Amino acid sequence: MSWFCYILRCADNTLYCGITNDLEKRLAAHNDGTASKYTRVRVPVELVFAEPCADRSSASKREMEIKGLSRAKKFALIGLTVAAENQ
Numbered sequence: 001m002s003w004f005c006y007i008l009r010c011a012d013n014t015l016y017c018g019i020t021n022d023l024e025k026r027l028a029a030h031n032d033g034t035a036s037k038y039t040r041v042r043v044p045v046e047l048v049f050a051e052p053c054a055d056r057s058s059a060s061k062r063e064m065e066i067k068g069l070s071r072a073k074k075f076a077l078i079g080l081t082v083a084a085e086n087q
Helices: 023-032 056-067 071-077
Strands: 003-009 015-020 046-053
Touching: 003 023, 003 056, 015 023, 015 056, 015 071, 023 046, 046 056
Parallel strands: none
Antiparallel strands: 003 015, 003 046
């Protein structure tokens, strides 16, 4: 079973970071409003980053690392500039 740490870009231009072992199913759940309270009111969401991890533990550790980054560093990680974040 493969685990992923992922980042979503929400409709209000915020970022959401999470982990899953099924990216397609989790993205669909986010867009259906059933995956998390945070994304429920910020749909539609777009998958902008996914990083494979060895197991659930390493995916959780990577998630905490990413959540500790500044907004600018998160945008740099997903390959967007700060200027692009307002689009």
